[in-house]
Amino acid sequence: MISHNSILKRTLPMLMQCAEAHRKPRWLPVAKSKIFRIPKRPVISEEERIELLRINNNYKTQMRAIKRFYHEEMIKEKSTLESASSEMSQQLEAEEWERCVKINDTWNAQIAAEREERRKKELQEMEEFALARMEAKDKELRDRIAKASEEIREQKKLSSTFITPENLEEAIDKALANPVDYNFAIDLQGQQYLGRDTPIPTKEQKKAATNN
Numbered sequence: 001m002i003s004h005n006s007i008l009k010r011t012l013p014m015l016m017q018c019a020e021a022h023r024k025p026r027w028l029p030v031a032k033s034k035i036f037r038i039p040k041r042p043v044i045s046e047e048e049r050i051e052l053l054r055i056n057n058n059y060k061t062q063m064r065a066i067k068r069f070y071h072e073e074m075i076k077e078k079s080t081l082e083s084a085s086s087e088m089s090q091q092l093e094a095e096e097w098e099r100c101v102k103i104n105d106t107w108n109a110q111i112a113a114e115r116e117e118r119r120k121k122e123l124q125e126m127e128e129f130a131l132a133r134m135e136a137k138d139k140e141l142r143d144r145i146a147k148a149s150e151e152i153r154e155q156k157k158l159s160s161t162f163i164t165p166e167n168l169e170e171a172i173d174k175a176l177a178n179p180v181d182y183n184f185a186i187d188l189q190g191q192q193y194l195g196r197d198t199p200i201p202t203k204e205q206k207k208a209a210t211n212n
Contacts, residue, residue: 024031044052163171185193 181195183195187193
């Protein structure tokens with residue numbers, strides 16, 4: 001006769017596989033027929049509860065002992081490494097400091113050389129600018145002197161025509177003998193008519209003169 005346990009062992013995998021094949025998706029809500037169903041809590045005997053509590057306490061005690069053991073081992077290893085690497089770290093720090101000092105000295109020398117080169121260049125540019133400005137000022141002064149000399153020469157040439165006390169009588173006689181009339185008129189076409197008494201032709205006279 002087949003026992004009840006053997007039947008469960010044979011049929012349970014098939015039932016689980018069938019249930020998994022037709023399991024409801026996770027995102028669907030609880031079925032209406034199972035909303036108010038309260039599952040029955042499993043009944044555990046007192047002996048089983050005490051045994052489970054004893055096993056759980058033993059597990060926690062063993063885990064605390066293992067954690068404490070690894071914690072103490074880690075502290076010992078850390079203190080050993082710190083004591084062993086203290087001298088090495090000091091030496092490494094000293095070497096790193098020397099290396100940084102050398103790099104800093106190299107940078108300072110390079111920056112000082114660049115600064116000196118820039119200062120020389122700026123000084124040369126300032127000297128060239130000052131020299132060019134002085135040359136421009138000298139050229140302007142020479143041009144002004146040349147222009148003044150030319151004006152002086154022209155005035156010297158014109159000085160021979162100036163009226164002096166010696167030739168005043170002669171200049172008066174010459175002016176009276178050669179009268180000059182500075183009056184003149186200009187028409188709309190821009191033609192000048194010299195003299196105060198010069199007759200100005202009318203439009204008819206101009207047309208007649210043009211036709212002739």
